[in-house]
Amino acid sequence: MKFIDLKNKAGSHSPSIALIRRLLPDLKINVDACFLSNPYATDLFYDYFQKDLIDSNKLREVLEYYPSQNKNIAEFLSKVIEISPENILIGNGAIQLIEELLVHHLKGKVGIPIPTFSSYYEILPEERVHLIPLKKDNDYKFICSDLIKDINENDIKIIVLINPNNPTGDFIETNDIEKILNNCPGLNHIILDESFIHFNNDGVSKIETYFDSNSNLEKVIGIKSLSKDFGIAGIRAGYAILNKSLRNNILNQGLLWNSNGIAEYFFELYSRKEFIVKYENVLKRYLEDKNDFLNKISTIQGIKVIPSCANFFLVEILSSKKSDDIVEKMLFDHGVYVRTCSDKIGLEGEYLRIASRSKTENDQIFDALKKSI
Amino acid sequence: MKFIDLKNKAGSHSPSIALIRRLLPDLKINVDACFLSNPYATDLFYDYFQKDLIDSNKLREVLEYYPSQNKNIAEFLSKVIEISPENILIGNGAIQLIEELLVHHLKGKVGIPIPTFSSYYEILPEERVHLIPLKKDNDYKFICSDLIKDINENDIKIIVLINPNNPTGDFIETNDIEKILNNCPGLNHIILDESFIHFNNDGVSKIETYFDSNSNLEKVIGIKSLSKDFGIAGIRAGYAILNKSLRNNILNQGLLWNSNGIAEYFFELYSRKEFIVKYENVLKRYLEDKNDFLNKISTIQGIKVIPSCANFFLVEILSSKKSDDIVEKMLFDHGVYVRTCSDKIGLEGEYLRIASRSKTENDQIFDALKKSI
Numbered sequence: 001m002k003f004i005d006l007k008n009k010a011g012s013h014s015p016s017i018a019l020i021r022r023l024l025p026d027l028k029i030n031v032d033a034c035f036l037s038n039p040y041a042t043d044l045f046y047d048y049f050q051k052d053l054i055d056s057n058k059l060r061e062v063l064e065y066y067p068s069q070n071k072n073i074a075e076f077l078s079k080v081i082e083i084s085p086e087n088i089l090i091g092n093g094a095i096q097l098i099e100e101l102l103v104h105h106l107k108g109k110v111g112i113p114i115p116t117f118s119s120y121y122e123i124l125p126e127e128r129v130h131l132i133p134l135k136k137d138n139d140y141k142f143i144c145s146d147l148i149k150d151i152n153e154n155d156i157k158i159i160v161l162i163n164p165n166n167p168t169g170d171f172i173e174t175n176d177i178e179k180i181l182n183n184c185p186g187l188n189h190i191i192l193d194e195s196f197i198h199f200n201n202d203g204v205s206k207i208e209t210y211f212d213s214n215s216n217l218e219k220v221i222g223i224k225s226l227s228k229d230f231g232i233a234g235i236r237a238g239y240a241i242l243n244k245s246l247r248n249n250i251l252n253q254g255l256l257w258n259s260n261g262i263a264e265y266f267f268e269l270y271s272r273k274e275f276i277v278k279y280e281n282v283l284k285r286y287l288e289d290k291n292d293f294l295n296k297i298s299t300i301q302g303i304k305v306i307p308s309c310a311n312f313f314l315v316e317i318l319s320s321k322k323s324d325d326i327v328e329k330m331l332f333d334h335g336v337y338v339r340t341c342s343d344k345i346g347l348e349g350e351y352l353r354i355a356s357r358s359k360t361e362n363d364q365i366f367d368a369l370k371k372s373i
Numbered sequence: 374m375k376f377i378d379l380k381n382k383a384g385s386h387s388p389s390i391a392l393i394r395r396l397l398p399d400l401k402i403n404v405d406a407c408f409l410s411n412p413y414a415t416d417l418f419y420d421y422f423q424k425d426l427i428d429s430n431k432l433r434e435v436l437e438y439y440p441s442q443n444k445n446i447a448e449f450l451s452k453v454i455e456i457s458p459e460n461i462l463i464g465n466g467a468i469q470l471i472e473e474l475l476v477h478h479l480k481g482k483v484g485i486p487i488p489t490f491s492s493y494y495e496i497l498p499e500e501r502v503h504l505i506p507l508k509k510d511n512d513y514k515f516i517c518s519d520l521i522k523d524i525n526e527n528d529i530k531i532i533v534l535i536n537p538n539n540p541t542g543d544f545i546e547t548n549d550i551e552k553i554l555n556n557c558p559g560l561n562h563i564i565l566d567e568s569f570i571h572f573n574n575d576g577v578s579k580i581e582t583y584f585d586s587n588s589n590l591e592k593v594i595g596i597k598s599l600s601k602d603f604g605i606a607g608i609r610a611g612y613a614i615l616n617k618s619l620r621n622n623i624l625n626q627g628l629l630w631n632s633n634g635i636a637e638y639f640f641e642l643y644s645r646k647e648f649i650v651k652y653e654n655v656l657k658r659y660l661e662d663k664n665d666f667l668n669k670i671s672t673i674q675g676i677k678v679i680p681s682c683a684n685f686f687l688v689e690i691l692s693s694k695k696s697d698d699i700v701e702k703m704l705f706d707h708g709v710y711v712r713t714c715s716d717k718i719g720l721e722g723e724y725l726r727i728a729s730r731s732k733t734e735n736d737q738i739f740d741a742l743k744k745s746i
Contacts, residue, residue, distance in 0.1 A: 016439070016441070017438070018438070018441055019445075035438070035439075037437070039437075042433065042436070042437045045436070046432075046433045046436065049436070054427060059419075060415065060419045061607075062607050063415070063418070063419065063422070063605055063607040063608055063635070064410070064412075064415045064604055064605065064606065064607055065390070065391070065408070065606055065607055066389070066408075066600070066606040066607065067606075067607055067609075068389070068391055092465045092469075092609075092631060092633075093630060093631075095627075095629075095630050096465075096627070096631065099626065099627030099628070100627075103477075103626045103627060104476075104477055119629075123625070123626050123627055227439070231437055232436055232437065233437065233438055233439040233440075234434075234435050234436040234437055234438055234439065234440055234633060234634030234635075235436055235633055235634070236440075236465075236630075236631075236632075236633040252496070253472065253476045253496050254468075254469070254472030254473075254476060254496055255472070256468075256492075257466060257468050257609075258465060258466075258469065258609075259609075260465075260607060260608055260609040260633050260635070260636070261607030261608070262436070262607075262633065262635060263633070
């Protein structure tokens with residue numbers, strides 16, 4: 001079986017590790033460098049989970065009983081992000097909130113700069129999607145004036161900005177977002193998906209800052225996955241920050257009981273100050289490793305590593321090789337799985353997206369990449 | 374603090390155990406007889422969970438990685454219920470599927486016999502809801518000819534039947550459902566919510582039987598919570614059985630990644646034959662206890678226990694006492710929490726809903742009830 005066969009089996013998305021393991025049980029996969037999370041944070045979370053739930057025999061109860069309602073769980077989070085619980089909507093992963101908002105509640109044409117996370121346009125009917133190609137010769141960076149022009153010329157009602165963007169890692173500054181808000185009179189909403197914001201080394205801009213003024217609170221909708229920064233994708237935890245009336249409209253039609261017991265435990269844990277202190281330490285360590293990794297892979301000949309404010313790197317292959325072939329070689333010869341970008345629209349050329357993992361894993365990724373290019 | 378204060382704090386729903394514990398930390402609650410689940414099944418599930426995930430150190434991975442997509446998890450369930458995965462939609466609890474179907478995908482007026490599970494009408498705008506009061510003098514049983522008349526006279530497009538019904542415990546037979554299908558030409562869908570079907574002693578009718586013929590498959594939508602029979606409400610697992618085109622329409626707009634890692638583990642466990650054999654044993658034991666409990670509480674003077682095919686009993690208070698006062702007395706004097714029905718529309722009189730729990734707990738419920746009536 002070749003990588004192309006795995007891709008065909010996987011359907012519209014890149015083959016998951018679980019699928020590869022099922023189809024190729026004898027293949028040893030040492031590193032999953034498709035997976036965009038901080039593994040040190042998973043360790044930290046699991047230490048608490050072990051102590052709080054397993055060792056104290058409380059886990060059975062967490063699995064047996066109904067979790068609290070959305071608004072009650074929002075109260076835990078409110079303490080951390082210092083936003084009123086009335087402006088918080090908890091999601092069964094960020095994806096649930098993206099779907100709920102874009103498909104069912106917000107009307108009009110949606111502007112989506114590409115390349116980006118494909119779910120944003122895949123869930124929408126074609127007539128509601130307006131793709132905005134970012135330019136290769138500018139490393140696919142957001143250009144604020146271009147975005148404003150595009151929004152105004154195409155009757156865009158909602159613009160989606162993943163910040164930092166996936167897979168480019170580009171970061172749009174607060175003052176550029178202000179410019180869009182001030183210069184696009186027809187725009188109803190900016191969806192600001194800050195799922196990778198913790199990995200921005202400067203880390204200054206946070207969704208929360210946009211909610212200082214009431215006018216922004218009407219227009220900006222923050223989306224945040226917690227799977228990446230806390231390394232807990234299996235739990236399904238995310239949230240949105242949005243204006244009260246939109247939140248209440250959504251809760252009147254559902255999402256009252258959309259968290260599971262483990263996600264509720266996570267939100268309670270996240271509200272503890274001592275946990276946050278420890279989390280910031282493992283984040284710091286992860287970012288140091290990420291920077292070392294960037295320096296190391298940048299020395300490899302035959303590729304261009306695009307600067308990134310996230311925890312992954314978009315890597316262009318400068319030779320005539322295909323990204324799928326390099327992914328195949330890295331996986332089958334070295335047990336290192338990186339993300340091909342051959343299915344990503346909006347990219348010109350052959351690209352890989354490589355996640356920074358633990359220090360040991362990064363060394364393995366580096367070796368495999370160097371030998372496969 | 375009195376029970377009425379707890380109710381006021383709880384908002385639209387009966388106060389949860391978690392809320393009572395938070396507001397009254399010193400109150401000892403021995404039995405939660407509001408909670409409609411089989412505790413022996415929770416024990417069984419947790420035994421497997423301990424062995425498969427905790428003892429083998431696999432739990433960290435289940436919490437760290439993304440779970441599989443909806444359609445992949447449907448394949449596990451398909452083996453158990455013998456329905457094609459293309460007719461299965463996995464839910465983050467049954468409630469997610471109820472919301473998704475009724476609010477976003479099915480059009481027209483929804484007929485809802487009352488008393489019933491209130492979420493069915495609370496999530497819908499008033500103009501789409503047509504309540505069908507069941508008759509007290511007939512123990513709030515479904516009367517098929519009345520339902521057919523009501524559906525045809527009121528342009529009902531969707532009828533919701535919880536089977537057995539909550540809180541009445543009444544069970545509508547397969548041939549009555551066939552009659553509705555055959556005699557309501559304007560009806561588009563029957564939603565058959567079989568969340569309590571495992572607790573019906575006869576247990577013959579299953580959603581799956583309606584999917585033998587293609588015509589039923591077009592009209593009948595099965596909804597199934599797994600929280601009750603398996604005692605795993607904290608995990609959030611449910612499913613719908615529905616026709617392919619409706620399923621595909623829903624999946625095109627979302628719900629692709631709506632399960633968490635523990636729910637995925639449960640569906641895999643459920644597909645193992647040895648687990649099902651053990652589950653059937655704990656179900657049998659639970660039903661025996663339920664029947665003993667029914668016989669016992671039926672001897673109490675001053676109440677009427679309505680016959681039930683589910684794992685709970687609707688109990689009418691024949692004295693002049695209020696149900697809220699009895700709930701308060703049972704909770705504060707005996708640490709036994711039963712569900713008041715004072716907020717349930719469609720009931721005439723004062724009612725409690727009492728869940729059958731473990732044998733030991735049932736004895737405590739019996740004592741508390743006898744002393745409080």
